[in-house]
Amino acid sequence: MNDVVKSLSPRLISAADKPADRPTREEAEAAVRTLIRWAGDDPQREGLQDTPKRVAKAFKEFYSGYQDDPKDVLNKIFAEVEGYDDIVLVRDIPFYSHCEHHMVPFYGMAHIAYYPTKGVVGLSKLARLVEVYARRLQTQETMTAQIASAIEQYLEPRGVAVMIEAEHMCMSMRGVQKAGAMTLTTQFTGAFNDAAEQVRFLTLVRHGKA
Ligand SMILES: Nc1nc2c(ncn2[C@@H]2O[C@H](COP(=O)(O)OP(=O)(O)OP(=O)(O)O)[C@@H](O)[C@H]2O)c(=O)[nH]1
Ligand SMILES: [Zn+2]
Structure with a gap:
């Protein structure tokens, strides 16, 4: 194993760091509502009502690698x-x-x-x-x-x-x-x-x- 790889290995190879304080789905959805407001829109309007739920679900796919070893x-x-x-x-x-x-x-x-x-x-x-x-x-x-x-x-x-x-x-x-x-x-x-x-x-x- 070359030196670069050896020095990187411990952090890179281990299963992903899983934050102990992972938020609940409700907290994640609330964060999305905040970002929608930050973008300048109204999270309560009809077209956006289910968006936080969809975004939280999409995040599970985008970041599924944290569950994989x-x-x-x-x-x-x-x-x-x-x-x-x-x-x-x-x-x-x-x-x-x-x-x-x-x-x-x-x-x-x-x-x-x-x-x-x-x-x-x-x-x-x-x-x-x-x-x-x-x-x-x-x-x-x-x-x-x-x-x-x-x-x-x-x-x-x-x-x-x-x-x-x-x-x-x-x-x-x-x-x-x-x-x-x-x-x-x-x-x-x-x-x-x-x-x-x-x-x-x-x-x-x-x-x-x-
Ligand atoms: N080295 C590296 N840089 C990345 C990668 N993805 C994004 N970046 C860069 O991360 C840098 C972050 O720079 P910052 O100055 O902290 O952030 P910023 O003000 O948003 O930078 P700008 O993109 O130049 O507007 C940017 O130059 C991005 O192009 C990556 O995979 N590798
Ligand atoms: Zn970037």
């Missing part, structure tokens, strides 16, 4: 792969997340590769891992590091590569208002610290062939 996603390893130890890459995994600064969506694609040692995980589990972290509040950099750290910890591969490409609505629809600007983040460990391996990864992500 990456360990449960990556715990089933298939060792019978006839010694396959070359690259496994799942690219173009779509995701929606919310930035921790504005609670506004950022969304895009995640690409994940690893070199197996003790076996492989089901391909869907890599996409599920993206969901675990996307459905929490964080930055794109944190999410990239978290995905790499979890794979590093539970699969002990020869190397992990994670790239995320996303558009941040907090930069598009507000603030600096640069719609279409894309943010790319990468995290490489082990074998992928080698420049040639990074080129292979990026070539496979971009063209599907090495």
Whole structure:
């Protein structure tokens, strides 16, 4: 495990911090009514009456990752792969997340590769891992590091590569208002610290062939 991943692991790998003082649904709905008033509208008018309930329900989906543990996603390893130890890459995994600064969506694609040692995980589990972290509040950099750290910890591969490409609505629809600007983040460990391996990864992500 490289030093960056090792130093990040304890905070990033553990099941999400679950605040002990989680509010009740009624309190959450009252907070939404306050925000509607803050936006300048009347939460009592007909069209908005059920909105706090819907928003509280939507939050359960947007932030369901706090209930999920990456360990449960990556715990089933298939060792019978006839010694396959070359690259496994799942690219173009779509995701929606919310930035921790504005609670506004950022969304895009995640690409994940690893070199197996003790076996492989089901391909869907890599996409599920993206969901675990996307459905929490964080930055794109944190999410990239978290995905790499979890794979590093539970699969002990020869190397992990994670790239995320996303558009941040907090930069598009507000603030600096640069719609279409894309943010790319990468995290490489082990074998992928080698420049040639990074080129292979990026070539496979971009063209599907090495
Ligand atoms: N590094 C990083 N920054 C992010 C991410 N999501 C949003 N941001 C940025 O978080 C920053 C917060 O900056 P602040 O100056 O505290 O907040 P602000 O006044 O709303 O900033 P502006 O967006 O520039 O109006 C902004 O520059 C956002 O673009 C992310 O995933 N990673
Ligand atoms: Zn933001």
